[in-house]
Amino acid sequence: VETLESRNLKATFAVNGSVCELYPDACEAARDAGWDFMGHGFVQRPMHRVDDQKAAIAQTIEAISRFTGKPPRGWESPGLTETDETLDLLAEAGIEYVADWVLDEQPVTLKTRAGDIVSVPYTVEINDVVISA
Template sequence: MKLPGERFDYSPMASRPVWKLPNGARIAVWTIVNVEEWDIEKAMARQYLPAPQGVSAVPDVPNWAWHDYGMRVGFWRLLEALAKRKLRATTAINAHVVESYEPVARAMLEAGWEFMAHGVIQGAMHLLPDQRAAIRQSIEMLTKFTGRKPKGWLGPGLTETWETL
């Protein structure tokens, strides 16, 4: 079996130094908020309302609407709930969000959230002809917007390939 050792080393937990959390805490919670841009001109990859006769319609307004609601309402409620508790999150963000939904991206930046690259626009990463170019574009767009290189990568749809690992 091939392991992507050129990108990261194998690190068994048993040989790592003990990691102490601040203030004697025993558990750490990492809040990651996926902030994605879905293309209404394509069939929706996730469908909460199945397509009639199993054939996806374009535009798929009922399924696209949950994304739209999230950007207009849900995100702002989540931001407020985290701020109220003085919690900062990490956003796994599609880079195009910084252009299409700039107020959302700006609010995360102003709240001190960490930005993690999550592709340019939500879609099947493994179907792109040049995945490395898409990753570079994502990093460049987020770096330009935030002023610093994003920390980490999460493949769209939680999919990884030998190119994205």
Template sequence: MSPLPAAPQLHDRFPYSAIVDRPPLRWPNGARVAVWVIPNIEHFLFDRPSSSIIQSTTGFVPDVLNYSWRDYGARVGIWRLMEVMERHGVKGTVALNSDVCEHYPRIIEGGQALGWEWMGHGTNNSTMINSQSEGEERELVTTVIETISGVTGTRPRGWLSPGLTESHRSLDVLAAAGIDYVANWVNDEQPYPMRVASGSMLSLPYSVELNDYTAFLEQGQSGEAFAQAIRDQFDVLYEDGLTTGRVMSICLHPFLIGHPHRSKHFDRALAHITSREDVWLATGSQIADWYRSSQPAG
């Protein structure tokens, strides 16, 4: 058996760029901040561990406690999240496991009625990207795109991998399949172009910090503390956006933010954001399209 090729120590996807050296970025109508909200709507396989609130049962098969806790998001939490976001005129850009189309079609129906955007998020949240063969990865991407396209009538343009996982070829595979923006790279407050073998690709700002998974499961924050972090993030970006436009992402999971004791605080955070002028409530594709149209040719 031949040894596996060594992983490169450096990537070649984009050059370093200091935000203070870039030309000013201007959003539509002079907005200082483009705000996009990303609900992660997911399906989990029953025979393996995944996101858990209680660790003592994660070795059980089945782990009914944690599985059913996650299932709350599809049955209850997403509907509360939809209501809160609609109240403030915020359209979601959904990171969608394509298995949701089969198992929870009512959620697709609800999102379609609200005019939400759908981007690829793997087939389910129990299957990661980085450990797959090239053939398996290409088949997975094709399956996700075709499934979402067939059910929603719109081909997804964006992609967020389960667990933000990638192989070294993922960006090339995604670009070849027609995906034109990804949210896996959490290193900026503005979009930026990425090098791919063919086609084009943008990285859109996503966050592991302004993310209810990190806040609630990793850091043990309360719903009130997470909402305050959202307000604090917005206030600073709003001031920074006077000089050059910024992107604020709010990254959510219905089985977390959808609980009443958390959603009430998220509601108030959105009220804070939408009370200000010069804010663009956008979807991923809207941000990508505006960025591309506003950049100098070449």
């Protein structure tokens, strides 16, 4: 937080919804620094292993909204994982962008049954999944 603040930079905080309650000090520091909170699942579990994705997405959005006072605009699935339905469920829940698709250096519009969602540029080289996989 201090390093970014010293450079007048804001971060996007990919956070599991459960973290807002389990680690409030870390989340308060991010919120107070003006960081954007991005949904990262409710718990750290690949989306294809979540029994009810719709409920987990809603639970994550609710936890972040309750903690920050506003819903997250973006989403990065744990392990960058999705199912065929994940994007549709995210768009239906009001998520505007995702960071799961490592496919281009420019934003790309993806079609869902609820309208468009944007894939933001993201490289797997800066993701912890490379270290832990």
